[in-house]
Amino acid sequence: MKIGVVVFPGSNCEYDALNAVQSLGVEAEFIWHTNTDVEGFDGVILPGGFAHGDYLRPGAIARFSPVMEAVARFASSGGAVLGICNGFQVLTEAGLLPGALQKNAGLTFLCQPTTLVVESTASVLTRGATKGQELVVPINHFSGAYTCDDATLASLEANDQIVLRYTQNPNGSRDDIAGVRNVEGNVVGLMPHPERAMSTLLGSADGRVLLEGFVRAPVGAH
Amino acid sequence: MTQAPEPLHRALGLNDEELEQIVAVLNREPNPLELALYGVMWSEHCSYKSSRIHLRRLPSDGAHVLVGPGENAGVIDAGDGIAVAIRIESHNHPSAIEPYQGAATGVGGILRDVFTMGARPLALMDPLFFGELDDARQRWLVEGVVAGISGYGNSVGVPTVGGELTFDECYASNPLVNVLCCGALPRERLVLGVASGVGNLAVLLGSSTGRDGIGGVSVLASAGFSGEDGAESLDDAKRPSVQVGDPYEEKRLIEACLELLDRGLVLGIQDLGGAGLICATCETAARGGVGMDVDITAVPLREAGMQPYEIMTSESQERMLAIIKPQNWDDVARLCAKWEVRASIVGHVVEPSIDAHGNAVGMLRVRRGFDGEILGEVPARSLADEAPLYDRPRLRPSSLDAMRLDEPTSEELRGLANEQLLELLIDPAWVYRQYDSQLFLNTVVGPGRDASLLRLAGPGLPASNRGIALSTDSNPRWCALDPRVGTALSVAESIANLACVGASPKALVNCLNFGNPEHPEVMWQLSESIDGMAEACRAFEVPVVGGNVSLYNESGGNDIDPTPVVGLLGVVDSLLAPPPGWNWTSGDAVMLVGVRHAGGANPFPLAGTRWATQRGRRGGTIAPFEPRALKETFAFVAREISVICAGAPSDVTAVHDVGSGGLATALAEMASETGLGAQVLELESHAELFAEFPGRFVMTTNDVEGFIARAARAGVAVEMVGTVGGTALAIGSSIDLDVTQLSARRRHALADALHTAL
Numbered sequence: 003m004k005i006g007v008v009v010f011p012g013s014n015c016e017y018d019a020l021n022a023v024q025s026l027g028v029e030a031e032f033i034w035h036t037n038t039d040v041e042g043f044d045g046v047i048l049p050g051g052f053a054h055g056d057y058l059r060p061g062a063i064a065r066f067s068p069v070m071e072a073v074a075r076f077a078s079s080g081g082a083v084l085g086i087c088n089g090f091q092v093l094t095e096a097g098l099l100p101g102a103l104q105k106n107a108g109l110t111f112l113c114q115p116t117t118l119v120v121e122s123t124a125s126v127l128t129r130g131a132t133k134g135q136e137l138v139v140p141i142n143h144f145s146g147a148y149t150c151d152d153a154t155l156a157s158l159e160a161n162d163q164i165v166l167r168y169t170q171n172p173n174g175s176r177d178d179i180a181g182v183r184n185v186e187g188n189v190v191g192l193m194p195h196p197e198r199a200m201s202t203l204l205g206s207a208d209g210r211v212l213l214e215g216f217v218r219a220p221v222g223a224h
Numbered sequence: 225m226t227q228a229p230e231p232l233h234r235a236l237g238l239n240d241e242e243l244e245q246i247v248a249v250l251n252r253e254p255n256p257l258e259l260a261l262y263g264v265m266w267s268e269h270c271s272y273k274s275s276r277i278h279l280r281r282l283p284s285d286g287a288h289v290l291v292g293p294g295e296n297a298g299v300i301d302a303g304d305g306i307a308v309a310i311r312i313e314s315h316n317h318p319s320a321i322e323p324y325q326g327a328a329t330g331v332g333g334i335l336r337d338v339f340t341m342g343a344r345p346l347a348l349m350d351p352l353f354f355g356e357l358d359d360a361r362q363r364w365l366v367e368g369v370v371a372g373i374s375g376y377g378n379s380v381g382v383p384t385v386g387g388e389l390t391f392d393e394c395y396a397s398n399p400l401v402n403v404l405c406c407g408a409l410p411r412e413r414l415v416l417g418v419a420s421g422v423g424n425l426a427v428l429l430g431s432s433t434g435r436d437g438i439g440g441v442s443v444l445a446s447a448g449f450s451g452e453d454g455a456e457s458l459d460d461a462k463r464p465s466v467q468v469g470d471p472y473e474e475k476r477l478i479e480a481c482l483e484l485l486d487r488g489l490v491l492g493i494q495d496l497g498g499a500g501l502i503c504a505t506c507e508t509a510a511r512g513g514v515g516m517d518v519d520i521t522a523v524p525l526r527e528a529g530m531q532p533y534e535i536m537t538s539e540s541q542e543r544m545l546a547i548i549k550p551q552n553w554d555d556v557a558r559l560c561a562k563w564e565v566r567a568s569i570v571g572h573v574v575e576p577s578i579d580a581h582g583n584a585v586g587m588l589r590v591r592r593g594f595d596g597e598i599l600g601e602v603p604a605r606s607l608a609d610e611a612p613l614y615d616r617p618r619l620r621p622s623s624l625d626a627m628r629l630d631e632p633t634s635e636e637l638r639g640l641a642n643e644q645l646l647e648l649l650i651d652p653a654w655v656y657r658q659y660d661s662q663l664f665l666n667t668v669v670g671p672g673r674d675a676s677l678l679r680l681a682g683p684g685l686p687a688s689n690r691g692i693a694l695s696t697d698s699n700p701r702w703c704a705l706d707p708r709v710g711t712a713l714s715v716a717e718s719i720a721n722l723a724c725v726g727a728s729p730k731a732l733v734n735c736l737n738f739g740n741p742e743h744p745e746v747m748w749q750l751s752e753s754i755d756g757m758a759e760a761c762r763a764f765e766v767p768v769v770g771g772n773v774s775l776y777n778e779s780g781g782n783d784i785d786p787t788p789v790v791g792l793l794g795v796v797d798s799l800l801a802p803p804p805g806w807n808w809t810s811g812d813a814v815m816l817v818g819v820r821h822a823g824g825a826n827p828f829p830l831a832g833t834r835w836a837t838q839r840g841r842r843g844g845t846i847a848p849f850e851p852r853a854l855k856e857t858f859a860f861v862a863r864e865i866s867v868i869c870a871g872a873p874s875d876v877t878a879v880h881d882v883g884s885g886g887l888a889t890a891l892a893e894m895a896s897e898t899g900l901g902a903q904v905l906e907l908e909s910h911a912e913l914f915a916e917f918p919g920r921f922v923m924t925t926n927d928v929e930g931f932i933a934r935a936a937r938a939g940v941a942v943e944m945v946g947t948v949g950g951t952a953l954a955i956g957s958s959i960d961l962d963v964t965q966l967s968a969r970r971r972h973a974l975a976d977a978l979h980t981a982l
Contacts, residue, residue, distance in 0.1 A: 011472075011475070011476050011479075011563060012475055014379075014663060015381075015663065017664065018663065018664065018665050021665060034562075052378075052379045052381075052471070054472070055379070055470075055471070055473075055475075110371070110657075110658050111658045111660075112657055113378075113661055114657050140662060142378075142662065142663075144378075201665075203800070203802055204662070204665060205802075
């Protein structure tokens with residue numbers, strides 16, 4: 003089992019993601035954004051931060067980094083891909099996940115704990131959790147309000163693609179959505195930071211059940 | 225605009241005597257470029273010419289001090305092979321004019337100071353001071369400054385873990401924006417900005433150089449706002465002196481510099497901050513006792529037609545100067561290309577010249593091409609280290625005695641305590657939730673508490689179970705009445721805050737924000753304040769490892785109250801569990817720990833309290849500084865809490881320092897955070913609710929006898945004053961408040977005052 007953590011210039015949660023995965027006893031390495039393949043990895047994390055300075059808008063330039071073609075190939079072959087915060091924004095810009103993230107309703111950055119409820123366990127992130135389980139995980143973003151059109155929302159609902167919701171919506175996300183998956187469940191994005199909730203010393207260990215699920219040996223195709 | 229043209233040296237901020245001194249150094253008239261270099265390097269901001277003779281009185285020695293004052297940052301040995309670097313700075317004047325960029329570039333500058341030492345920046349703190357929020361301009365400043373810190377700090381990837389928020393009329397035209405940064409490095413990697421080795425290269429890293437921030441240190445930071453209506457009238461004229469920040473450039477610069485250091489490719493690095501390239505080149509050359517040739521044509525420029533003095537003094541952000549061996553250039557260039565960081569060879573380290581007396585003098589030469597025309601040539605040391613030092617006249621303000629006699633009293637205000645308490649409660653969460661306070665997975669106690677507490681860990685550091693604690697403190701209300709004692713008490717207050725997270729103090733940095741040093745009363749305040757700080761640091765055995773002096777904080781001829789901000793760095797030897805914090809538990813006993821009465825004539829002084837200031841009472845005599853009892857109390861509390869941090873069982877369930885707003889405020893904050901009330905016995909007087917003097921703590925315990933016995937063994941006074949429980953906070957017959965109502969009021973106070981949503 004080996005997890006790759008993609009590093010764009012401007013990423014800043016790459017060490018935290020790496021440490022969180024390693025703390026679960028799993029091997030992890032950085033993948034520089036100019037790499038053109040992600041061979042040898044069993045899962046890929048796009049970490050939080052401000053890839054390429056978030057210039058234009060979050061994720062808009064990062065989707066053109068060479069590594070993203072490799073991530074797309076990896077995803078289409080069933081590889082486990084997780085986008086946290088800025089990584090979620092990159093995945094939506096790259097078209098690997100539906101919807102988009104826009105500025106918070108209050109138009110300020112928000113760093114605070116949130117309570118999430120697990121809506122679907124049919125994803126590489128939530129497969130270790132139970133449906134309805136409440137998890138305290140912090141958010142840390144300016145552009146975290148999930149949005150999508152009516153048809154997309156209907157198909158998200160129909161396909162059980164909403165994996166996490168906020169119990170108290172902090173940022174104006176449509177339908178309280180905190181995280182979504184692709185139809186297959188091997189690509190997941192969420193705005194909250196599970197890697198920041200790995201230890202009660204730091205306030206919460208509720209992120210463990212999510213990342214433990216993600217690093218679990220893959221089943222099926224890949 | 226209507227004045228007659230003034231001589232060039234005066235336009236550059238140099239007086240006639242300083243010009244004479246330059247002529248004596250050079251043995252000739254300086255040319256305009258050389259004069260411009262002296263203008264910025266001999267500015268108050270760069271040279272500390274008014275304060276340096278006083279700063280020497282601060283104690284800076286300690287067995288664990290690796291780097292003391294005078295370098296880019298102070299560094300201490302924190303144990304386990306880890307060194308911790310710390311630095312504090314002001315960005316007051318830029319923030320008064322352009323709050324977002326002023327605050328943002330303040331963050332950028334302090335980060336460079338810290339990674340210059342080889343340390344990865346791990347935490348920021350922001351003490352902020354504004355006027356009262358009933359003024360729309362103040363609300364604009366608060367929102368702009370907080371957004372600037374948030375926008376820059378979050379993006380560059382360094383958590384902002386704490387700070388201070390003070391509102392007072394004296395900052396209305398001159399807000400204070402201070403910023404502290406703390407970083408860590410493997411002890412053996414400590415680097416200093418020294419240009420050693422003739423033939424070595426000076427490489428400019430990072431952003432291109434533009435016209436932003438020309439003369440920032442001399443025009444902005446070393447003069448007051450003189451307009452009748454303060455800052456406003458000078459906004460437009462001074463705005464071009466404010467720099468513009470780019471956190472993405474800085475982030476790549478940090479990563480590139482740390483990787484250069486990791487791989488041993490650089491001999492030293494120096495940031496380009498105030499006074500830009502001239503400051504970085506002359507300081508590195510002066511430290512190395514060598515000369516340096518700087519080629520202005522090698523500096524990547526942002527715009528055409530820049531003059532040599534503009535290139536040398538521009539304060540364009542996100543730039544560093546690295547000293548490297550020529551054979552490493554290819555590797556350096558390759559590494560910088562990976563991080564998309566521009567790298568250009570702009571300087572050559574050269575042999576010092578020999579002067580008429582046979583002394584080696586490192587000359588800084590500004591050239592057009594390394595073999596081209598010499599545009600200016602001055603001794604590097606004369607720029608960096610030999611600015612004139614002033615012992616400016618000092619005068620104790622004549623109004624002080626009358627002010628000290630004007631004691632605020634509380635008798636006429638009985639019966640109003642509930643509302644008075646509510647008015648003091650402000651939850652700063654609206655500010656700090658805009659800051660990423662958690663990056664690097666180190667933040668055990670974040671913003672809004674007595675002190676911040678972090679795991680001592682970070683990329684590339686040896687493993688450690690230690691923690692570092694940070695607190696920034698100031699009390700301008702005390703210092704206005706007695707700058708010496710007020711400053712000493714502020715140091716004590718900061719150590720008290722550290723104790724609440726189980727930490728013992730290891731180092732202090734200071735940011736001395738004062739008015740116009742040409743006012744003798746201001747120089748007296750500065751001198752007294754430094755003496756008070758020195759006395760406290762000696763008493764508590766805390767070395768001063770760095771500082772910053774911000775003078776000319778005045779507007780329309782009115783100086784701010786003396787505002788010495790101290791930043792304390794403490795260490796917790798074993799951090800395995802979080803300290804108890806403010807959340808108390810039903811049924812636990814409320815203990816008042818420490819000497820209950822202030823020394824001196826008045827057991828509960830209201831002078832300089834937030835309570836008195838809110839009633840327009842600014843006079844009176846503050847508590848004396850009596851370090852012996854304080855020291856014992858702080859050690860006791862720190863020990864009680866550090867046991868919990870180390871993972872041992874304890875009967876102590878909550879702790880809070882009694883600080884600004886007094887005992888009633890401390891109890892209300894605990895009730896508010898927990899959503900649980902307490903019944904507290906009748907206090908000795910109404911004044912005890914709101915009196916402010918350090919040395920008292922509220923702690924809760926579920927074993928009163930055991931706790932009292934331990935305190936007695938430590939020689940520390942404790943009294944049980946109440947019991948936790950219920951839906952109301954009741955303090956004797958004075959206070960009776962529903963906790964839900966109290967919490968809501970506290971939570972919304974700031975957003976309401978800012979006319980914004982929470």
